[in-house]
Amino acid sequence: AQKITQTQPGMFVQEKEAVTLDCTYDTSDPSYGLFWYKQPSSGEMIFLIYQGSYDQQNATEGRYSLNFQKARKSANLVISASQLGDSAMYFCAMREATNFGNEKLTFGTGTRLTIIP
Amino acid sequence: DAGVTQSPTHLIKTRGQQVTLRCSPKSGHDTVSWYQQALGQGPQFIFQYYEEEERQRGNFPDRFSGHQFPNYSSELNVNALLLGDSALYLCASSLRKPSYEQYFGPGTRLTVT
Numbered sequence: 001a002q003k004i005t006q007t008q009p010g011m012f013v014q015e016k017e018a019v020t021l022d023c024t025y026d027t028s029d030p031s032y033g034l035f036w037y038k039q040p041s042s043g044e045m046i047f048l049i050y051q052g053s054y055d056q057q058n059a060t061e062g063r064y065s066l067n068f069q070k071a072r073k074s075a076n077l078v079i080s081a082s083q084l085g086d087s088a089m090y091f092c093a094m095r096e097a098t099n100f101g102n103e104k105l106t107f108g109t110g111t112r113l114t115i116i117p
Numbered sequence: 118d119a120g121v122t123q124s125p126t127h128l129i130k131t132r133g134q135q136v137t138l139r140c141s142p143k144s145g146h147d148t149v150s151w152y153q154q155a156l157g158q159g160p161q162f163i164f165q166y167y168e169e170e171e172r173q174r175g176n177f178p179d180r181f182s183g184h185q186f187p188n189y190s191s192e193l194n195v196n197a198l199l200l201g202d203s204a205l206y207l208c209a210s211s212l213r214k215p216s217y218e219q220y221f222g223p224g225t226r227l228t229v230t
Contacts (some may be wrong), residue, residue: 004159037221043205045160045221091159104150104173105209105219107159 002027002096004108012114013082020067020075021111025090032094034075035105036066039089048090051075079113086116119144121210121222130198138193138225142210149191150185150219154205166191195227197200203229 003026013019025034036048051059051066061064067076081087089112093105122141130136142149148167162175166185169224185191189210195202205226209219 018205043224043226045207045209047218047220064210093159103211103219104162105152105160106162108178109157109159116176 001093002029002032002106004106005095006108006111008111009109010035010112010114012076012116013017013075014116015045015084016081017084018074018078019082019113020034020111021090021092022078024111025073025075025092025094027094028033029097032096034066034068035093035095036064036075036077037091038086039091039110041088045091049077063094082115084115084117089113121208121220123206123222123225125225126223127226127228131230132198132200134196134198135194136194137229138195138206138208138227139190140193140208140210141190142208143220144219146210146212147189148211149185150209150211151191151193152207152209154207154224155201158205160163160207163193168186169190198205198229200229203227207217 005024020065032053034051037045049059049061049064049066051068058068063080065078065079092108095103121143124139143201150165151163154160163177164174165172169185180196182194193194207224208222
């Protein structure tokens with residue numbers, strides 16, 4: 001079974017600083033994908049970034065980048081120049097193929113990020 | 118282009134009652150997945166619907182059931198509610214192929230008293 005581990009329950013970061021949120025994963029599938037979602041207090045899960053297991057380069061989306069280290073089974077999210085609006089819960093998730101051929105997501109327990117003015 | 122919508126936003130029920138939650142997928146999406154997110158936890162996969170059939174199920178009892186309609190919208194039903202069913206219920210929609218992008222709705226917060 002697939003497993004996602006996020007070891008940082010909470011983090012406090014000064015505004016404009018960079019922040020790294022940790023995520024390690026475990027899977028026996030050679031083909032997998034890793035996501036990061038942001039969940040503000042409103043509850044909606046907002047897609048941030050995706051990394052496929054066969055992607056040669058680390059994914060980047062604006063201020064978000066994913067530090068993918070396949071041998072170490074880690075997929076850390078890096079947010080550059082943090083902003084007050086970045087304060088939220090952040091979840092790492094892995095896509096898992098279902099019997100049907102479609103996919104479901106397995107989530108970690110999340111990290112609560114608080115940006116300090 | 119409307120995203121994923123869910124109704125109601127909040128719901129309060131009593132133990133033993135039954136509840137129905139609704140989800141309309143993003144325009145063009147044909148697959149709907151439901152997740153339960155307990156307080157302080159990550160979402161847990163409940164089940165997934167495609168072509169009006171349940172295609173995959175997570176580790177949830179039969180009290181949790183669902184339905185998908187021809188227009189791809191979906192319902193989640195929970196019978197004999199327990200206090201432990203209190204959670205945020207998230208609906209996600211995607212395309213059968215390619216399938217990795219899942220778009221989430223704002224969720225329905227269910228409180229069981």
